Amino acid sequence: LIQSVLGTSLYLAKRDEILTQEASHYSGIDVPLKGKEWAVNDVIMTLKNSEISEGRRTSDFPPAVHFFHALPYIDKSKVFEIIKLMPKGAALHIHDNAITDINWLIKNATYRPHCYVCFTHARGNILFHYYDNQPTDNNTCEWKLVETERANSGDAEAYDQMLYDKISMITDDPHTAYPNQQIVWDYFNAYFAAVDGLVFYADVFKDYFRQGLQQFYDDGIQFMEVRALLQPTYELDGTTYNSEHTLLEYEAVNTEWLNDHQHDSMGSRIIFTSIRSSTNEVINNVINLAMELHSKYPNFMKGFDLVSQEDDGHPLIYFLEELLIPTQAGKDLPYYFHAGETNWQGTETDENLIDALMLNSSRIGHGYAATKHPEVLLELKQRDIPLEVNPISNQVLKLVDDLRNHPASTLLADGYPIVVSSDDPATWGSTPLSHDFYEMFMGIASAKADLRLLKQLTTDSIKYSTLLEEEKASCMDMWSTEWDIFLDKVLEM
């Protein structure tokens, strides 16, 4: 009980006691540090403290401002430099067509033959598609061969930059470009419309995924769980394949990748997703397909989720009958539901959190509204269900402005299970995980949170992954090998 104490020395002793009690609740506080870790911790905390005092002095603090403004400052940050070196375990909340950066798509995919582009009038207004020959029905869109357009432009570099700017959500003035959540989601959806035509071209599809694996690997990530719509890929002659074929293409790339990285990567798994604005009938079919694919490829297709704007689509309860099919059929289909990705409270969107828990979701995507739901918080702790927190996504999609206001700050202060992820890094030009870890460590976490929190977050990402127990063990071995290298690198900085 914090009761006032007469003398200053007694007061200060009591005060320290309370601060220690508070710290005892903090995520990662009981993670043991040994050997070099203490020295690395000192290096990191000296840098963190100086960046924070600079922020307090100038009122200009990267996590407090929009990522598009903060990016140049974060990239110059010493703490960020260290985080990039750090092995980050598993990326558990990322979406299929937003893992590989747009530059690769432009410099690789759009330089392939038969690539057509067209500019619509809808928001975001750019589409791509590969055609055997010039399409004639130009009612929806006036398709032009990229090769010719680029040549006629007289400046390939400028032409490619134009394509990049149209596809990417990056802008100098996000407040003006995206005045509210509806408009920012229009541009976000337009990103996918733009890249789908490139990614789902059979010739591009596997290269795109391989490049994504490489980029995540390069950012110090040992394992990836990709939420994938498993849309059909298409050939030049118009042939299209089914979802199972898309899944097998992912698996082929994954198998090849694992052969090349037997000691430092656990590759990837797929979580099959469908759009939450679908009809009951569509979701009924998708659930049956998901059960079939999970039983056929149990260790690659690991579960199911509903995606797309949660405030806009149907809530989970709308698909209750469909989502109960697996349990009723005695079939196993693990769920990894997006839930509570909203600023609203007491509406069907934040109450998705309750259904995600009732439907036994193994993890919860975002869970941004969780701190407004005491019963949900109780369950998350009791059943050790982690929230997949995506700081930059929540900021770009306008759930929060200053990341120090992110509800995960409250959750870290009281030891709730959390994993850090990036949702759609390619869409806004962030690294696979490093920028999100920076925002979490510098903006959302306490100024006092140190290497122990980073160790907790990275190892938890493996613990809460879909890997089997022995796979988790080897992933941890890989992680700790990289961790020791990381410790030495920091001490040599």
Next chain:
Amino acid sequence: LIQSVLGTSLYLAKRDEILTQEASHYSGIDVPLKGKEWAVNDVIMTLKNSEISEGRRTSDFPPAVHFFHALPYIDKSKVFEIIKLMPKGAALHIHDNAITDINWLIKNATYRPHCYVCFTHARGNILFHYYDNQPTDNNTCEWKLVETERANSGDAEAYDQMLYDKISMITDDPHTAYPNQQIVWDYFNAYFAAVDGLVFYADVFKDYFRQGLQQFYDDGIQFMEVRALLQPTYELDGTTYNSEHTLLEYEAVNTEWLNDHQHDSMGSRIIFTSIRSSTNEVINNVINLAMELHSKYPNFMKGFDLVSQEDDGHPLIYFLEELLIPTQAGKDLPYYFHAGETNWQGTETDENLIDALMLNSSRIGHGYAATKHPEVLLELKQRDIPLEVNPISNQVLKLVDDLRNHPASTLLADGYPIVVSSDDPATWGSTPLSHDFYEMFMGIASAKADLRLLKQLTTDSIKYSTLLEEEKASCMDMWSTEWDIFLDKVLEM
């Protein structure tokens, strides 16, 4: 335990049970409604639900945007219309020179003789002072007689509007005008520099306070606790008076006011405040003065607080010795500390919360960082200490952008004691309490929070006030008389 249940009907029953459990935590849920209250609740909730679904549909929702953009929409809101009619109990967190609107100061104070104005180059750049005759040492400021300036301007109305715009923080583009917290605080401090010269002129002082009492009364407020610096008032000939004199001026106005409002107002009390960037020596003197004034006027000067930018000034711990003087001297000096008015976590500013509790603060001003401090939250509940939540202040001074992200949302969801106040309504042109109640009810509270929350918040403001027990009883009587009138008015709408 939220475990998945086989059949849909069982599932839905279990789901309702969980929603009811969650609701049972919510502030005000167990406030009984009787008679007309249920009908009024229906009226309010129909309007609230339609404004929220409009917000969900268009993504344009007043509490989600800056008050300066939201104001015209709030003023057209039916829910706001009802809140204006509602008796709101006590305003427990308001500052001396920000209670009476700027228009009164301009149309009344600056039309008095001997009023001089000057335009400095510092931010906010306007000062006023009354002088017997034209000051000659114009080194700091070139003082000009307002009377002459207004006449020479050829358009008194436009001249007055110019004065208003310079004094007020209101702007069409707050993001550009106030790019960070340091700059917005510069303009905020400049507001006080501008009005102090007018308010502390002895001839204006009592009228200003009387007008403040009137404006709060007109906004349906039964009682006010004013945080006052008790700066000396001055006469034309330069005579200045001491803090006790200022206190007695407040009391004189209060006594006169109570004579005129024996049945529908409890008038006001004063909380003596000092600036937290002062020296230890200054605070030592101030504490001794505060003890003296509290013992001389125990039922009018009710306690002590430290004000001004918390991130910038000294923390409470810096004045530990001074603040322990009353307890050590066995003297009673209740504290009402501003604490945690910050986005930082794990710094001396948010840790003011711990000292406020250890120093037995009866209430806590803002407490914005409380949700990041588990031990503080425990204490607030155990010792039933309310946070004084000032939504619009926290938005204008850039702690939060979208008010649905305000930490009070989490506190309401779990029944923490809270009172709603407005901090400095005159500075940004809001009503004494109605606009802040609107933001709390529509933006911070759940979409399901209804008349019971409003009843809890208004009656709590009396319960947690500095009124003596029998005074609280009469204040409650006044409130319930007004409440019954309010119920009828709503039903006649």
